[in-house]
Amino acid sequence: MTEAEVLSRDEALFDLRQNLLVKVQSSAKKVRKSRHFVPIAAALIVVLLFVFLQYNRVLIGSVMAYVSPGSIDPQNIVVDPTTDINVGPAPRLIIPKINVDVPVHYDIGNDYASQMKAMESGLAHFAIPGASSHPGQIGNTVLAGHSSNDLLDTGDYKFIFAQLDKLAIGDSIYANYNSKRYTYTITKKEVVEPTEVNKLVYPTTKPVITLLTCTPVGTALHRLLVIAEQVSPDPSASTAAPATTTSTATQAIPGNSPTFFERIFGG
Numbered sequence: 343m344t345e346a347e348v349l350s351r352d353e354a355l356f357d358l359r360q361n362l363l364v365k366v367q368s369s370a371k372k373v374r375k376s377r378h379f380v381p382i383a384a385a386l387i388v389v390l391l392f393v394f395l396q397y398n399r400v401l402i403g404s405v406m407a408y409v410s411p412g413s414i415d416p417q418n419i420v421v422d423p424t425t426d427i428n429v430g431p432a433p434r435l436i437i438p439k440i441n442v443d444v445p446v447h448y449d450i451g452n453d454y455a456s457q458m459k460a461m462e463s464g465l466a467h468f469a470i471p472g473a474s475s476h477p478g479q480i481g482n483t484v485l486a487g488h489s490s491n492d493l494l495d496t497g498d499y500k501f502i503f504a505q506l507d508k509l510a511i512g513d514s515i516y517a518n519y520n521s522k523r524y525t526y527t528i529t530k531k532e533v534v535e536p537t538e539v540n541k542l543v544y545p546t547t548k549p550v551i552t553l554l555t556c557t558p559v560g561t562a563l564h565r566l567l568v569i570a571e572q573v574s575p576d577p578s579a580s581t582a583a584p585a586t587t588t589s590t591a592t593q594a595i596p597g598n599s600p601t602f603f604e605r606i607f608g609g
Contacts, residue, residue, distance in 0.1 A: 429518045435465055435485060435553075436516040440505040446485060446517070448476060457596040461488055462497030468554065470592055472543035475550075475583035477519035477572075482550045484542050486596050489555040489566075495599050503555035506568060507531075515570050517551060526551050526570035533557060533564050536594045541567065548572065549580045554595060562597035 433446040445464030450456050452468050460466035467476075468484040475481030491500035509515075515526040534541045542552060549572035557566040572580065 427523055428521050429523045431521050432518070433520075434518040436518070437509070437513075438516075439513050440508055442502060442505075444487070444499060444502050446519075448519075452592050452596075454596060457486060458599060461486065461491075461499065461596075462495075464499055465502070466596065468542075468596060470539060470542060473552075477517040477524040477551065478522065478549060478575075478580055479583040480547060480549055480580050481583040482542060482544070482546065482552055483517075484552045484554060486554050488598065489557060489559045491598050492600075503553070504559055506553060506555050507557065507559075507566060509568055515551065515553070515568075522575070524549070524551075524572055525574040527573050528568060528570045530567075530569040532567045532569070534567060534595075536562070536565055536597055538565075539592060539595055542595075549577050556597045565595045565597070 433448060434443060435446050436443050446467065447460040447464055448467040449469070450460045450466060452470055457466045457468065465485045465487045468486045470484070473482040473484050475483045477483055487503040487506075488500050489503045489506060491497070509528055509531070511528050511530070513528045515528065517524045517526065532541065542554075551570050551572070553568040553570075555566050556562045557564050571577070
């Protein structure tokens with residue numbers, strides 16, 4: 343191929359691109375001048391905004407399920423889980439596998455408002471009749487946390503349990519309570535309906551902890567229960583949970599806050 347032929351082809355391609363660019367610019371100007379352009383563009387922006395406000399927890403929660411939701415304080419790194427050690431007085435839950443180190447709020451009431459308020463700044467103790475124990479006591483200690491929540495909501499722990507489903511049987515969980523660290527080993531995982539509160543109440547002669555959150559991430563359709571038994575300190579030395587409790591009966595396991603549309607239209 344001669345040099346003249348190469349130049350001729352390049353020139354033809356350049357002319358073609360320029361013609362296409364002129365046509366695209368001309369068409370864009372006609373669209374912008376159209377009396378329908380502004381209303382259509384405005385409607386599209388409104389639709390996209392509403393979709394984002396309604397489904398932001400699904401989008402962000404899905405990302406957080408693959409991104410570490412928290413960070414472990416170096417002083418809470420567990421070297422030997424079987425060692426009986428004293429820790430700080432602040433109640434915390436530590437899950438090294440998913441990089442969770444979060445405050446826990448005990449004895450805060452099991453009604454919806456109390457649970458949502460507590461989960462703004464950590465995990466909520468969901469104490470109900472038959473499942474109201476604390477770490478170190480025989481019975482079920484139930485802790486609730488968000489896997490995802492709306493951007494409109496306040497709090498720093500809206501995605502703290504986004505990776506809870508990654509835990510497997512045999513993994514370790516640590517609870518700091520009353521200046522003592524309790525070690526638990528996961529024995530069971532289960533997905534239940536929000537109304538199946540009875541799944542949290544069962545006879546046990548051991549100290550048990552149950553972590554619960556909404557699943558799938560970004561929704562409040564079901565509840566994921568991660569159940570673990572205490573292995574340290576020696577569970578045989580545990581005391582029975584008090585027979586009396588201020589907990590009241592409840593009809594549903596706590597979940598997410600209302601979505602954008604639910605806030606507007608109810609439901």
